[in-house]
Amino acid sequence: MEGDILRYTTRVVSKYWKLAAAALLSVSLAAPVWAGTASAEAPAQQTSTAQTSTTELQAQGAAAGPVADRGLKYLVSEYETRTPSKYTAGSWKPFAKALRSADAVADDTSATKPEVAEAKTALMNAAGDLQAADEGTFQTITNNTFWNDTSGNPIYSQGGGVFKFGDTYYWYGVHYLGAESYRANPTRKYDGEVSFRSIPVYSSKDLVNWKFENRVATRSTPIQNGATLGQAGWVGRLGISYNENTGKYVLAVQAYVGGGHGVLLLQGDSPTDTFDYGYFQTQITNSPTTGTGDQTVFTDDDGKDYLIFSNREGRSRGFVAKFRESDSLRIEPGVEIRRGDGREGNAMFKLDGKYYHAASDLHGWNTSVNYVNESTSSNVQGSYSSEYVFAGTEMDYSHVTQTGFFVTVKGTKQNTVIYAGDRWADFAWNGIGYNQWVPITKTGARPQFHSVSQWQFNVTTGEWRVGPANNYILNPDIQADRIIVSSVRGWRNLGGSVTNVNGGVNGSRFALQVSNSGGVEQRIASVPAGNYTLGLHARGSAGQVVITDANGSQRTLNIPSSSGWAKRELTGIQLPSGAATVTVRASGSGGVVVDQLSLVKTSPDTPPPPGRYEAETAPAQCRGTIDSNQAGYSGSGFCNGDNAVGAFAEFTVNSETARTATLGIRFANGATTGARPANLVVNGSTAGALSFESTGAWTTWTTKTVTVSLNAGSNTIRLDPTTATGLPNVDYLDVG
Ligand code: GCU
Ligand code: CA
Numbered sequence: 001m002e003g004d005i006l007r008y009t010t011r012v013v014s015k016y017w018k019l020a021a022a023a024l025l026s027v028s029l030a031a032p033v034w035a036g037t038a039s040a041e042a043p044a045q046q047t048s049t050a051q052t053s054t055t056e057l058q059a060q061g062a063a064a065g066p067v068a069d070r071g072l073k074y075l076v077s078e079y080e081t082r083t084p085s086k087y088t089a090g091s092w093k094p095f096a097k098a099l100r101s102a103d104a105v106a107d108d109t110s111a112t113k114p115e116v117a118e119a120k121t122a123l124m125n126a127a128g129d130l131q132a133a134d135e136g137t138f139q140t141i142t143n144n145t146f147w148n149d150t151s152g153n154p155i156y157s158q159g160g161g162v163f164k165f166g167d168t169y170y171w172y173g174v175h176y177l178g179a180e181s182y183r184a185n186p187t188r189k190y191d192g193e194v195s196f197r198s199i200p201v202y203s204s205k206d207l208v209n210w211k212f213e214n215r216v217a218t219r220s221t222p223i224q225n226g227a228t229l230g231q232a233g234w235v236g237r238l239g240i241s242y243n244e245n246t247g248k249y250v251l252a253v254q255a256y257v258g259g260g261h262g263v264l265l266l267q268g269d270s271p272t273d274t275f276d277y278g279y280f281q282t283q284i285t286n287s288p289t290t291g292t293g294d295q296t297v298f299t300d301d302d303g304k305d306y307l308i309f310s311n312r313e314g315r316s317r318g319f320v321a322k323f324r325e326s327d328s329l330r331i332e333p334g335v336e337i338r339r340g341d342g343r344e345g346n347a348m349f350k351l352d353g354k355y356y357h358a359a360s361d362l363h364g365w366n367t368s369v370n371y372v373n374e375s376t377s378s379n380v381q382g383s384y385s386s387e388y389v390f391a392g393t394e395m396d397y398s399h400v401t402q403t404g405f406f407v408t409v410k411g412t413k414q415n416t417v418i419y420a421g422d423r424w425a426d427f428a429w430n431g432i433g434y435n436q437w438v439p440i441t442k443t444g445a446r447p448q449f450h451s452v453s454q455w456q457f458n459v460t461t462g463e464w465r466v467g468p469a470n471n472y473i474l475n476p477d478i479q480a481d482r483i484i485v486s487s488v489r490g491w492r493n494l495g496g497s498v499t500n501v502n503g504g505v506n507g508s509r510f511a512l513q514v515s516n517s518g519g520v521e522q523r524i525a526s527v528p529a530g531n532y533t534l535g536l537h538a539r540g541s542a543g544q545v546v547i548t549d550a551n552g553s554q555r556t557l558n559i560p561s562s563s564g565w566a567k568r569e570l571t572g573i574q575l576p577s578g579a580a581t582v583t584v585r586a587s588g589s590g591g592v593v594v595d596q597l598s599l600v601k602t603s604p605d606t607p608p609p610p611g612r613y614e615a616e617t618a619p620a621q622c623r624g625t626i627d628s629n630q631a632g633y634s635g636s637g638f639c640n641g642d643n644a645v646g647a648f649a650e651f652t653v654n655s656e657t658a659r660t661a662t663l664g665i666r667f668a669n670g671a672t673t674g675a676r677p678a679n680l681v682v683n684g685s686t687a688g689a690l691s692f693e694s695t696g697a698w699t700t701w702t703t704k705t706v707t708v709s710l711n712a713g714s715n716t717i718r719l720d721p722t723t724a725t726g727l728p729n730v731d732y733l734d735v736g
Contacts, residue, residue: 072106072120079127085412091131098126133412136460139208140467143399143436143453146183149202149212154183156200158433159422161239161297162207162407163271165249169407170271171202171210172251174236178424179433187507190432196235199251201272206459207407207418213272216251221266224280225258232257235264239297239405240271241305243328250328251275252307254295261291261312265329278329284321285333287311294359296405298348300380307331308348308357315342318357318373320381335381338373345403348380349417351442355380358390358419360402366482367397367423370449392449395490395522396474397481399451401436411462416441418457419449439464469600472524472532473582476597478510488512494519496586505537505565505595514543514584515591521583528601529577531636534570536597538562541590545570547599550578555628555636559592571602572628574636608635611735613651615639620733623647624726630668630698633731638668641727648681649730650718655710663717664705664734665690667727670698676728681718682708690719692728701731710735 079099084092098119105111105119147155160173178193199217202210219230229235234256241250248267255264262282266275282290284307293310298320300306305328307321319334343359350356355375361368370390376383390398401421408417416439423434439450439457451474454467475490478500487493488500496518504511514520534547538559545557547570557570582599586592608614614635616626622639624647630638641647655661669676669692676692687708695702708717721727 072102072116072123075120075123076103076106079123082130085133087133088131091129095126095130098123134460136411136458137206138456138458138463138465139206140454140456141208141437142467142469143438147210147435149210151212153212154179155202155210155435156180156197156433157202157435158424159236159238159404160199161405162418162420163240163242163297163299165242165271167205168271169204169207170213170240171204172199172216172238172240174198174238175200175215176432182432182434187509193432194234194236196229196232199235199238199253199275203272206457207409208457208459214274216268216273216275217253217266221275221277223257223264223277227258229257232264237292237295239295239305239307241297241299241323241328242303243323243326244303245325246327248328249273249275250278250323252295252297252323252331254292255280256291261289263292263295263307263331267329278327281331284309284319284331286336287319287334288317289313293342294344294346296347298350298380301350306348306380307334308346309334310342310344310346310359315344315362316340318343318346318359320348320357322381337381337384338387340387343371345422347403347405349406349408349440350380351408351415351417351440351447353378355384356447357384358403358406360398363402363482367400367402367480369393370398370403370419372447374446388446390449391446392451396451397489398449399436399438399453400475400477400479404435406440409459409462411458411460413461413463414441416457416462416464417447466528472527472580472599472601473522473597474524475522477508478504478512478595479508481510488520491520491522491584494521494583494585497591501593508595511593511595512584513540513591513593514586515541516589517586519583519585521581524580524582524599526578527575527580527599530575530601531603532573532575532599533602534573534582534597534599535567536594537565537567538592538594539565540593542587543592543594544585544587545594545597546583546585547573547575548581548583549575550580551576558629559594561590561592565595570628571631572633572636609734613653613733613735615649615651615730615732619652621648621650622730623649627729630670630729632668632699632701633729634666635732638732639727639730641721641730643726644724645721645726647726648718648720649727650716651733653710653715653717653733653735655712655715655735658712659710660707661710662705662707662736664703664736665719666701666703666731666734667692667695667729668698668701668731669693669695669728670700671725671728673725676725677722678727679720679722680706680708681716681720683711683715686720689722695728698729703734 102119102123149155156175156179157173162169162171175197177195178190181190198215201213201216203213204210221229232255237254251266253264260282262280264280265278267278268275289312291312293312293315295309298306298308305323309319311317317336318338320337321334322332324330342362345360348357357373358370370393371387372390373384373387401423404420404422406417419438419440421436423436424432440447453471454469456467457464480489486499496516498520499513500510501513539562542561543559546554548554555573616637624641626637627640628637639649678690679686680688
């Protein structure tokens, strides 16, 4: 086999470049096939043909060789449209070889019939052996929950980083005492529980399922001057640099130990080794102070590592520093890339060729927007733009976090950066050791932060999507502001009095209070079309929550007054795709207090069965209100007619022909006064009298059938109550 390939090498080479040149000219065809073949197959050939001029290539293209076998030629042209990314590299390689070999045979006027037949068979066999590429699988990341490792034990990893060695991601961070306390009792404040336990390392192939590997350092890890890491006043903000010269993994840890602030460098022989003391560097040249304000390790595309940090006092300067090339055991002089307001949580990511330095406000471990400086050259230590607010971090202070670190994933379909946020703000009872990860993409000129509470990620393709249980409301637990404010993050004041108050539901710290007939609203930029449930907990005076969809249609959830917390829910909200606005209003001067708001998609947007006309959907008319407070209805609500004669419900239905049709009217009658009679009026004429008997409860729905004559085209079907009790609640009309 190999011999056959070599025999045709010369011809293959010219043919290959002819096609490659053609592919460059015609964007649509086959470029990936040959691009893939070149990289996987023939580096030597690439070199030898690199000298061929473009003119020469075009001349070769014009003078195509005679067709030895039309069948083989056809087969080759068919297979040339296949793209390597769709197949595994292992199965693509022999296929690409067979294809090039067959192509050469087809072009060879001296090829014998057996040679043609052999090439054809070989090509067909290789095509049959092609294996579809791994499309990966979507794994779910759920924020605002405690994460466990693959053994079911808590993941304790704070302020660290994720590093990829080979095909495996390793996650390093700090396990603090407070993270344990917070897990055990999340509704308490934990002051001063940042005492160091260990630096665990977890491994994963998909960035979602993490296997505990080891504690690379513990309280008993020996450090400088005969001390141990347990004696350090602070251990945090760490990252790994792999050193090519020593083959060692060097952990750079922000530390305060023995009265000195600095970067503690520990080293191990493997990513999961027990690490040993390397060096404690107090001063990084060019930084005005010892130690670092905050720091992370950023690994560039070329494998080079940099320490990203701010100066410790004031934190007004941002630096990018190299690790010493010989052993990574020193931090080289810092190159200042920003100066201005104090920033911390300094971290770096690269997306589509640009470097982005992101950092938080100095909110004392608390949440804030992220600020970005982007590179204006191709050098990570070069110049950067002035600072701007990271889009998507404004409404809920970066999903109620401080910048932690970033992970860049290069998928087969797209590159996605993961923002790993730290929610360890003790001051707001947001807990210690609480990881919140969200995706970052770049669609326009700037990166976009997607504040999702649940999402699904495919590490193979790099694709992500919003998770089925995602809460579309931002800052739903009123946690983003760490202090009492009169304008709550993510919620726009509409008048009256607005504030966050102490004492949220389920022992949480804060809730949102609206009083003096006031209101707040949150505009959700985009929801997918579907059926939604709006939920919240409320106490205090009466109020209401209104959801307005992209078309301006509204649904209202009335909140009765309640001394204690009560859960309120509005189900079956049919939302078109686009923006949606949630408004919370106080009914009077008293304050309505709300917490744990949620807007969650409950089902895909399933089309109604043919012939079903919902009473809440135009052109249907309801003289009364469209309600959704009696469970069991279909669609997004039902017609609650006024209790009066003349309060009708009307449907407009279409019939292709004049015919007799069976109607099904779904209703509920929970009235204690018995049946609610009504006339059935078809196209303005009374067609019969119906008795809508009691169904026993307003939530018990039943369907009454009746036969009517329909005209061809549009027909109106109206239910006209004949007594002052009005109609039952009417859900829909089925036209059989
Ligand atoms: C109750 C019930 C309504 C119903 C009304 C009525 O108020 O909640 O859904 O329409 O009675 O008697 O008509
Ligand atoms: Ca009614």
